[in-house]
Amino acid sequence: MSYPHVITKTIKEFKLISPTTIEEALYALNEYKTDTRIIAGGTDLVPLMKHRAVTPKYVVSIEKLKELDYVRLVGDQLRIGALTKINTIKNSDVIMKNCYSLYEASLVFATPQIRNVATIGGNICRSSPSADTVPSLLVFNAQVKLVNQKGERIIPLEQFFTGPGLNVADSDLLTEIIIPIEKGEYGTAFHKISRNTSDLAKVNCAVKVSISHEKFSDVKVALGAVSDRPIRAKNVEKLLIDKKINAENIEKASEMVINDINPITDVRSTEIYRKEISKVLVKRMLNLAVERAQK
Amino acid sequence: MEAVSSKIVNILVNGNNYEVTVASNDTLLTVLRDKLGLTGTKFGCGNGECGACTVLIDGEAVNSCLVLALNCEGKEIQTIEGLASSNGDLHPIQQAFVDNFAIQCGFCTPGIIMSTKSLLEKNQNPTEYEIREAVNGNICRCTGYENIVKAVSAAAETLRGK
Incomplete structure (x- = not known):
């Protein structure tokens, strides 16, 4: 055996x-x-x-590079050092206040023992399609700073991933995650569907909405474990921007997530389940983010 | 800056300083068990999933099967062997696990006790939810967890009374 x-x-x-x-x-x-x-x-x-x-x-x-372990609010940017541990994110008031969905992701990120050593930079550089911190970063249009001996470049996180376990970093070191924080009212939400929290996601999803005059002024939806890399659900977003906030619009847009995703069947879930649960997850997260934005 | 395949390092385990030759591909778990003879920490899955190998590094619970031993130089490591006092009296957490029948086969127990220690050092009055969260990274095949939760709660009470 x-x-x-x-x-x-x-x-x-x-x-x-x-x-x-x-x-x-x-x-x-x-x-x-x-x-x-x-x-x-x-x-x-x-x-x-x-x-x-x-x-x-x-x-x-790189674990001795303590200068890469920080969470700072600099002007209208939240800057997180690549070596910041998931547990630090879980306990950070600045993250909870400005980036609630990332805080929610840290709560269900593996186990306490893993959270005490795993870093946000590592979660990104592993480039797993199911990485739990990534959807929340994508809905904030986060950028990453890549440094090598020749210099540094800052690129949108969305352009960082090139496939499962693959990314654009060559002999680069990812040093910082930069999250733009807007002034107005917005709401975010994250949820992971998994057997238990220490398991990898069957599907995970983050949503960020901004509201003005009872309409969606901005919507960002991101999902993990439904494609070869973490993705933004731009079909859903397009359908909601400038639309009235009501159950019908949210329902209709959530169904459209099917056009954004391309899930596979593997040991954790099936293609059919991932497609069905993605619709439900997007709807629930949109509703939750709206509720939070209106508070 | 050298590229090393092995090195003599000083590591501090349960307050004792050990000078030991460590290979770059040694995990902390293999060094504890095979080189220092501290076999109280268990090898379960080797994958960071079961929590049987949990030890504290600088007070934080970690899976020692996932930590490169060379990265432990200068850090304070606590294992299950460091809990009971030198006269053999059990630590209040260990005593609570015995008293509450929170041990059956015992294989997961050292890991769960170390996770408990990490929790109770930060939070002396945890709720049931916080206790379950703290031992979420430890799998127990036997107990069904109920008595483990009771034991952690009882240990917290004893430690608060001290």
């Missing part, structure tokens, strides 16, 4: 590089360009290495 979920394998040998400054980390990433992985919390990379799904020759540990 075999137990496929029990790991008896050890990690294949590698060399560990432990920079203490960003400059050193960038130097290391430039020096060891191939066969290299970055480790932050390690909650994804270590199991992958144990399963021998990845067998890097070099691993650059």
Whole structure:
């Protein structure tokens, strides 16, 4: 009898590089360009290495770069350092006040033990289609700062992902997540459908709505685990912007999510279930975000 | 800045300093169990899902099977072995688990007790919801969790009385 979920394998040998400054980390990433992985919390990379799904020759540990562990409100931007732990996000008043859906995602992010080490930068760079922090960041039009020895660039998070486990970062270090915070009234909501919270999402969804004169002045909807990467449901958004807030409009738009998603059947769920629950989830999150915006 | 495949490091476990040769691919769990002989911390899934390997690093509960041992230099690690006093008296959390029949096969117990310790160091008067949240990362095959919740609650009461 075999137990496929029990790991008896050890990690294949590698060399560990432990920079203490960003400059050193960038130097290391430039020096060891191939066969290299970055480790932050390690909650994804270590199991992958144990399963021998990845067998890097070099691993650059960035956990000593304490300067990347922060949550700051700078003007109308919320800036989160890449090494900020999920537990820090869970306990941050600034995030709870300005980015409630991200706070909600942190509540159902894996287990307490994982939240104590896993980082938001790691969750993004793992680029899993089901990453729990990502939908909330997408509905805020978040950007990420990528740095290498030649300089830095800031790109929309939406353009960061290129496929399951894939992203545009090459020998770049993701250092910061930048979330624009608007002045007016808005409401957000996040929910994850999963067997239990420590499990990965069957589907997750975040919504952000702004309201003016009983109409949707802005709507953003994002979902995870329904495509090869986390996605925005732009068909739903288009149908609601400038429309009156009522059950009929919300219902009709939620049905349209089917045109935004392309789910697969896998060990966690089926294509049919994911399609059906996505409609329900979008509707519920729209209603909840509206309720919160009106408070 | 060296690329190392192994290194002699000093790690602090339960207040004792150990000098140990650690390979880059060693997890904290394998170092605790195989190199330091501290086998109270259990190897369950090796995947960060069951919580049997839970220890505290700088007071926070973590899965030691997911932590690279080389990254533990200079950090304070607490394991189940550090709880009972040197004369053999059980820690109030351990005593509460015994008194409330919160242990059956016992394999998950060290991990759950360490998660409990992390909770009670921050919150001496947890609600049932907070207790269930705190042990959410620990899977128990036997108890059905009811007695674990009772034990954590009883331990909190004892510790508050101290």
